[in-house]
Amino acid sequence: MDGLAGGLNLEGTYTPIQLWAGEPNGQTTQGTCAEGYVFGQKNARGETYKFPVVALVGGLLVPWNPLADSDVPNAYASATITFSTAVPTAGETVTINGEVITFRAAADVDDEWEVAIGATLTDTATNLKNFINAHRMDFGVEGGNGVIATSSAGVVTVESAGTAGNAVTLAEAGANIAVSGANLSGGTDSDAEAGGARVPYGILPHALDTTDAEGGYDGPVDTPVFISGHPNFDALDLPEGTTYQEVKAAFAGTMINVQKLY
CATH class of the missing domain: 2.40.300.10 (Head decoration protein D)
Incomplete structure (x- = not known):
């Protein structure tokens, strides 16, 4: 073996x-x-x-x-982070479930919660998506489900499985950053x-x-x-x-x- x-x-x-x-x-x-x-x-x-x-x-x-034993699959709770008009300014933030992610012109390799600002809105969204997926198990989600993300143009969709995902909080502090709500929503649990x-x-x-x-x-x-x-x-x-x-x-x-x- x-x-x-x-x-x-x-x-x-x-x-x-x-x-x-x-x-x-x-x-x-x-x-x-x-x-x-x-x-x-x-x-x-x-x-x-x-x-x-x-x-x-x-x-x-x-x-x-x-x-197993279920005909109702888990549905992911989700929310969006949208970058519009201009890329973030250095020092602006997005917060996921209490973890503050800070945008920098160049991310500090010694600070695991910094993400680089991209040249475009799409690049910035891609950088944030990659950052979230790399830290997916570091957001303290109940039940260990973690947080995952996808991106399209300047929009990042954040997801976490089941009803535990509905408790994941989302916030922003940036002139050109918007979140779809204070929490992810739409998560359901299997009846297993x-x-x-x-x-x-x-x-x-x-x-x-x-x-x-x-x-x-x-x-x-x-x-x-x-x-x-x-x-x-x-x-x-x-x-x-x-x-x-x-x-x-x-x-x-x-x-x-x-x-x-x-």
């Missing part, structure tokens, strides 16, 4: 994919995968190239599903019960099949499961549409810290 497995590229050749994005590699415990599931993905040579994220339900490991398959437990070191399919296992399977470490986001087998920010937030409070290699 060295954390390497064969992956596929568009030309059909095989290249390695790195499970671990940083040291130390993960610590394991022993678990039992429930029968009736396909965990992870293998390539044509039978090598794991997508490592399964698992949840613990009734003492058995099942594939992680952030919307606490615990269960929507809470990730760990990562399997290999793909396996506990259905009665040919080449699989017909029944529960004992296996190691990683419960700590810094896994590579791109090496994980995740529900379709799951973002880096979502899986990172889901593991908040555990010993697993999902990273991106590039």
